[in-house]
Amino acid sequence: xxxxxxxxxxxxxxxxxxxxxxxxxxxxxxxxxxxxxxxxxxxxxxxxxxxxxxxxxxxxxxxxxxxxxxxxxxxxxxxxxxxxxxxxxxxxxxxxxxxxxxxxxxxxxxxxxxxxxxxxxxxx
Numbered sequence: 001x002x003x004x005x006x007x008x009x010x011x012x013x014x015x016x017x018x019x020x021x022x023x024x025x026x027x028x029x030x031x032x033x034x035x036x037x038x039x040x041x042x043x044x045x046x047x048x049x050x051x052x053x054x055x056x057x058x059x060x061x062x063x064x065x066x067x068x069x070x071x072x073x074x075x076x077x078x079x080x081x082x083x084x085x086x087x088x089x090x091x092x093x094x095x096x097x098x099x100x101x102x103x104x105x106x107x108x109x110x111x112x113x114x115x116x117x118x119x120x121x122x123x124x
Contacts, residue, residue: 001008003048003057008041010034014064016041021054030069038074046082056091062098062124072107076114083115089093094120 007017007024014027016037021034023045031040049057061067067075084089095111105123112119 003052003054004113005041005044005048006039010037018045018048021057023057023058023059024063026065028066029064030066031066032070032082034068034071035074037107038071039078042074042078046078050089054091055121056094058094058096060096061104062101063097064103064104066103067107076111079111079115090118092118092120094122097121097123099123 002020003018005018006019007015009015010027010029011031014029015024015029017024045057079093082093095104095108097108099105105121108119110123112121
């Protein structure tokens with residue numbers, strides 16, 4: 001079982017999609033209100049993961065060069081909401097971060113402290 005969500009392009013700057021249980025986020029997210037599309041995307045992922053009864057999904061952000069504070073807030077709110085789910089509905093999120101893009105580890109490390117039971121960081 002795997003989930004696939006077709007790629008979405010945002011302002012010709014960022015790409016979001018899911019292929020075989022790996023969420024691919026790339027480009028630059030610097031829009032004034034990225035929550036408009038990020039919330040829809042994140043909620044779709046949650047629905048698909050729940051439907052397929054997956055225990056884990058990976059977020060490959062190695063090609064995400066920038067995520068503004070509004071985008072980080074949308075991600076944080078989603079992680080917090082997931083951490084409040086019943087144990088049987090929770091799933092792990094493995095963030096695949098680039099060692100070359102310094103903001104990724106620095107900005108996502110707090111997520112692993114806020115929700116250590118679901119967030120895992122892997123630097124590649």
